[in-house]
Amino acid sequence: MTTPRGRFITFEGIDGAGKSSQIAAAVERLRAAGREVVQTREPGGTPLGERLRELLLHEPMHLETEAILMFAARREHLAVVIEPALARGAWVVSDRFTDATYAYQVGGRGLAEPRFDTLEQWVHGGLQPDLTLLFDLDPTEAARRLAGTGQAPDRFEREQVDFFARVRDAYLRRADAAGGRVRVLDAARPIEALRAAVLAEVDAL
16 A cells, blocks of 8 residues: 655745744644644755745845745755655645745746746646645735834845735735635634634645
8 A cells, every 4th residue: 555645735925914823723733633744934944945045035136046046945845855745645834835936036026927937847847735825915914013023024024015015916816827726815804713714724625
């Protein structure tokens, strides 16, 4: 008998949408159901990926350099963490994946979409998450939430509201084209109601 392939769940949304606070609840639910769960994030997830994350979040760079580094970190993440976990039957829960690169680099920054498509196909081909939860929130409200954290913003978080409006629009376009893989959740609702929606989607998968 072969081991059933694991499942791959990603959490997406603009900075300040509140997705990160819901990931722990999803992971807890899966572990309570007896699943092996690998919780990870992008950019990052591996020692090399975390070093690239520091560069990406804090060092100015050309747009295409940024996109290539995002996909370089992702290729390492897939090879070292995601693909081996799925092969042994584990469930992978990741804070961001390629949908974020489409939203931030194509939508927010203006990377040419054919270049994005080439990188996506090269790095992970037909592999996509089994479920993506997109936390949708008005950028003005997201900015207000970020300002209330008291943490020093990284170079993405320092972008203006119009940048995040473009990112949000790109996320929604990507969701429309994803054939049901992406579930759009209203992140403006109360935390408990949002958590219930998240857990319902996880339970359904």
